[in-house]
Amino acid sequence: MAYVVAEPCYDCKYTDCVEVCPVDCFYEDEHMLYIHPGECIDCNACVPECPVEAIFAEAEVPAQWKSYTPLNAEKAPVSTQITHKKDSLVGTTSKDCTKK
Ligand code: SF4
Ligand code: SF4
Numbered sequence: 001m002a003y004v005v006a007e008p009c010y011d012c013k014y015t016d017c018v019e020v021c022p023v024d025c026f027y028e029d030e031h032m033l034y035i036h037p038g039e040c041i042d043c044n045a046c047v048p049e050c051p052v053e054a055i056f057a058e059a060e061v062p063a064q065w066k067s068y069t070p071l072n073a074e075k076a077p078v079s080t081q082i083t084h085k086k087d088s089l090v091g092t093t094s095k096d097c098t099k100k
Helices: 068-078
Strands: 003-005 026-028 033-035 055-057
Touching: 003 033, 003 068, 026 068, 033 068
Parallel strands: none
Antiparallel strands: 003 055, 026 033
């Protein structure tokens, strides 16, 4: 099992999550972050850090976002590793990234 970044991250990218990951298994493209399922150790540290509640344990990904599980597996290995927080996309896209 692994943890999965789902739709709330898309066009928000707060990136708070990357600071706490003990194995640095977050990767990014221009829209969102992905967790590498072969590297994630299921520690749960990132879940409470995400301001928009985008991260779920694989078994708990909401039904409407199930496609994000294979998407993370597909995208993480070909995306750029991110280990430090940076400016979010809030205000630069049409997405409402209001913090929960
Ligand atoms: S903290 Fe949440 S919104 Fe920000 S990059 Fe991580 S998963 Fe995406
Ligand atoms: S569950 Fe732990 S190891 Fe997996 S992405 Fe989150 S912080 Fe990293």
